[in-house]
Amino acid sequence: MEKPTVLIIGKPNVGKSTLFNRMIGERKSIVHDMPGVTRDNVSSTIQWDDISFTLVDTCGIFEQPEDNIEERQKKIIFESLKDVSLVIFVIDGKIGLTSEDYHIADYLRKTNSKVILVINKAENFEKYELEMKPEIYSLGFGEGIPVSAEHNKNIFTLMDTIANTLKTSGLNSEESVDSEKDSEEIKVSIVGRPNVGKSSLFNSIIGSERAIVSEIPGTTRDAIDHLVTMGDNTFRFIDTAGMRKKSTIHYASIEMFSISRTINAIEKSDVVILVVDSTEGITHQDKSIIGIAEKRGKGTIIAFNKWDLVSNNHQRKEEFFNYFEKELYFVNYSPLVFTSAPKRWGIQELITAIKEVEKSRNKKIPTSALNAALEKYTLVTPPPIKKGKRIKFYYATQVGTKPPVFVFYSNLPYDIPKYYQQGLRNMIRNYIDPFIGSPIFLKFEARKNEETSKTKQKTL
Template identity: 40%
Template sequence: MFRVAIVGRPNVGKSSLFNRIIGKRKAIVEDIPGVTRDRVVAKTEWLGVPFEVVDTGGYIEGDEDKFAPYIRKQIEKELDLSDLFIFVVDGKEGLTPTDKDIAKILHKTKKPVLVAVNKIDDPSHEDRIYEFYELGFDKVFPVSSIQKYGVGDLLDEVVKHIPDYEVEAAKEEIKQEKKEKDEVIKVAIVGKPNAGKSSLLNAILGEERAVVSNIPGTTRDVIDTLFEWNGHKFLFLDTAGLRKKSKVDYGIEFFSVGRTLEALKRADVVVHVIDAKEGATEQDTKIAHLIQKYSKPAIIVINKIDTLPQRKEVLNRIKNQVRERLYFLPYAPIVLTSAKQKRGIKQLLQEIVEVYNQAWKRVGTGQLNRALQQILSLRQPPAYRGKPLKIYYATQLEGKPPCFLMFVNYPEGFKEHYVRFLENNLREILGFEKAPIKLIFRGRDRE
């Protein structure tokens, strides 16, 4: 698909323009230089012509920003991958030396470049664009991504550069994607900052797709990445790390936490990444409680095992610590990985497929009720107000995770400890060992 990259120095409005082009707030937008660090990719169309648009991290000259080397690396990758560049500059601030440096890089690509002079919020300010012709590009457009001004003219020019054969191929690709949409396993990668989530995603994909550094809080956007393995299709949602509320200032990290929660809600399977050196911390416990709250199928990944002594007792000790701390997710399998050494990646993918399959599994009413009778023979429900509790029969409801409706005489009498007993045994007997299940109790005429 024809690929259009939005480039420019920080705080010129690249992400605002990106969001305007795709028609929704996907990239995080905040009036802080250097907000966008990762490349964020989306598919859109204009005048019926589909294309791919990329929001890149702001170009920063030198190393005055700790993320500058990583951001430049991402932009350099787009120089080869993209077919056309929208070079965003600031119409209020005017031409800067950094703009000229970026222009030199873009001229070397020999690819089409459209200059978008942003922040022209009033047509009377259009004369501000003329100094930007000094950059050496023929096509210079006054735009305001906030006011929507001039964006249509810019996109008219973009689609003129897309060959007919690219358009037809893209339309076929979109048709195929729509057909396969329901077959994709959506996976949210969550965890506290610097647990190795982006490194793990990159190890899975086999390429450096998300910015990776050892600076906590690097990933701010949720980056959706399609991936295929062994005939299975995955949509990975690499998310910003969840910090303690006391450490999250209102602003960019506030939005990142919100995005992480949205990704968690969307996901079919959640991969909770924990740092092997730290083990499960208080913050990991809070994240796991969110997984439990939304009844999400999950896999606990203990990452960075290459930082530990490679002895069985050491690895077992960290697994036991994590399991004990996150005891309320007994169904979540634990996978040991080293993103750096690409260890455990195949097992993780296998577990994602297995967990997903169990979360979608359905059992017949007869099979369910036979399992229920087997469980009741092990341990009857306790009495409630001096009367025996009864479970008459059960049925599985539609949807995921697996949800079972229990018809009983006193719904309020089934307390948490007995409900957990039922859940654990139903999981074991019916083959839901790696999936959460929900039980709903409904009253029936009492005998």
């Protein structure tokens, strides 16, 4: 059975994201005391007793939206109600009911949504019972459950109520979180500077308006994800907030949280798509972002987005290939895709590249092929002399995948120059397999029966 979906909604600043984070046990949604901080739906799978469900955090609903973004957010949330199993309607126990609460309640009743009312910030239960409980009934969802997300009060009661409601409604999924299924997903993060078109590209890929698209830099503050099945492949796409230059960020600000989230999204990904604005070119910040992915062993793809805005674009691909080779030489093994979200250019090529890169990350090279290439390479390009001795390689073998990791056994494992290490990487790509989109990591060790004083492994 498909997992039921539980949606958290409410007006801004009632503590929805704090409640979401408390329920899932980690800081996934951005929490800040400024209204409207959460701009995107963030989801997580929860296992509670024998029930598994997807919990979704949403942005605050304004009764009278002040701009197009808030209006679209409200529309997306209300439209999603038809697809959810249960709604957690959160109100503020400190300030009491407002017209915005009644506005949301009216809509929930019209849609016949199954609702659990939660009164957050109810640290003082006695005060709640005396002052607020009587008016709670006017919303039409019973007496509600008072909680304090910040102080972890009554959260277990809420979780039990959710589980029991799903069970009695016949909506329970008795499947536990399937880690094997998760491992079959290709996790893809879409990263880049603000306003390069990440959200638009994300929407073109998934074919919906799950992410909010706007010309205002930084509209997407939360990392959101979406499972997409195409043929035999399942992709989990993560659209992250654009990374600004650090000099423009106050470390206590919301944007600082988003940069941390972007790095966290990269760490959780298999493949990272760096979106570059074709009209602006590759910047130092682009190099920093893709460098993070490369150092963490992630597959990488470069998407030159807004390709439709480049003059004479049909004649300039070779020019951009050369530009890419020069500016991003350290990830020059990455596929380059020219994309346009509005025109859907390059979308299928992007999907193909993701599958190809993930295949490269999983490749295992036979030891015999690796050593044949090593013998050929060292004959053509002899290792240098160090400490009066020529460096020798006895043999090599692959010891890991995702990313590929190779161990070279040598008489001088700690003295191999950087340029020769890079030569060995090129040897693998040129002689054996290009490992498209995947970094290659090398380790150097002494043979067990030699140089016993140098048994510590060196990872490069």
